[in-house]
Amino acid sequence: MDNSTILETRDLNLWYGQKHALIDITVRIPKKTVTALIGPSGCGKSTLLRCCNRMNDLIDSSRITGNVLFNGEDIYDGHADAYAVREKIGMVFQKPNPFPKSIYENVAYGPRIHGVREKGALDRIVEESLKGAALWDEVKDRLHEPALALSGGQQQRLCIARSLAVEPEVILMDEPCSALDPIATGKIEDLIIRLARNYTVVIVTHNMQQAARVSEYTGFMYMGELIEFDETSRIFEDPGEELTENYITGRFG
Amino acid sequence: MAEKFHAELASLKGDVLAMGCLAQGMLHRSMEALRTQDAALIELVARDKQRIADQDHEIEQKCLRLIALHQPMAKDLRTIAASLKTITYLYRIGRYGKDIAAVVPELADAPHAGGLIGIPQMADIVEGMIADALVAFEREDLTAIRGIEEREEAVDALRYSILRECLACMTENPETIARCTNYIMIARYLERCGDHACKIAEKAHHMVTGERIEIR
Ligand SMILES: Nc1ncnc2c1ncn2[C@@H]1O[C@H](COP(=O)(O)OP(=O)(O)O)[C@@H](O)[C@H]1O
């Protein structure tokens, strides 16, 4: 593993009961870049994403073999703490899921759990996180209003701010724009590109143009396997595998 | 949607090919007119000038529409890119045909010097290059353009020998100066048409393989 790899899987396999959902996945995610995962529904994109921060622990039927290394350390190692992992490797979901609390409390929630009590410190974290998620200007005058009163796109950026508040290194996003209109989507895309200056972003998307717009690397998955992983320009202009070509040009099935 | 798009892409390639036939026809007729002084042919070429300009616009429009509506990727995208470039080259080839046809009347006053000194031979090679580049594009068959580089070199060599012959001719007999200047110009146009055929071949190669090559 070299310095520029932050997250890596080695021969990762996952089963849900009898269903073999991930097959021998070996991939290295470069640090401070945006990596996109594409592929038809059910190919295992969300499963792979969830493996990267141990969200699959929450599914009883799932069983894995192989390794997932974060900064060189196996996150499934007996010593690793799933909660600590999920803070360093945050997740943003398809449907924005803010807590039914105020905007401020949504962002302050994580730091509070970590024992940040002092109001000044919390205020600073909230402001920084909201700025980081490109939401501050829109909400700074109504921080104590309910988060659920925000628009869908704002809620999604709030969820991103919430994950930034606990100082993650990696942010996993599972189809973060699929519930949003084109304008809100455009804002999230701009944000993703900006986030990659300081964080590593892995995004699952159904929208290939979105993958092409925001990511530097793209992985194409098919039926549980990672078929191809390469620079995004290469994947979309001249992929190496026929399966990839057929998928991105819509010649599938 | 994907199916409709791919049907439209196939029809786009058909349109490019049709434009290619038109461009080639213009060049071919201009050479026929040069040989025969047939005024009707000159007329036809002049008329095709507007048609080829229209096709250029229509195909470009179609390409832009396909990009905007379908946001194509990979080979589909390369096909559209190759089409956009190819029509520009074809348009220029057609224009050269028109330009050649336009000077034919100036050459009507006397028989051709030296049996047109290699110009018909040059035109044959160039027309073959254009045809094969179009076959490579349409059928995605790169064997058609194998060896196009050598033909390009042959065209260059012919142009040079035409130039030398014309110079000799003009020194010997100054009355042929106007005539030979036109021959030199025609040879220059034909050579440019051969270059455009090579560019079309390069685009076809990129479309098929994703790799860029440079033919000389
Ligand atoms: N909790 C689960 N239990 C059983 N099977 C699941 C579960 N989650 C996903 N799967 C199956 O695993 C495969 C991969 O799913 P998923 O990772 O959600 O695919 P994607 O995100 O690419 O659409 C699918 O066949 C899906 O049905």
Ligand SMILES: [Mg+2]
């Ligand atoms: Mg999914």
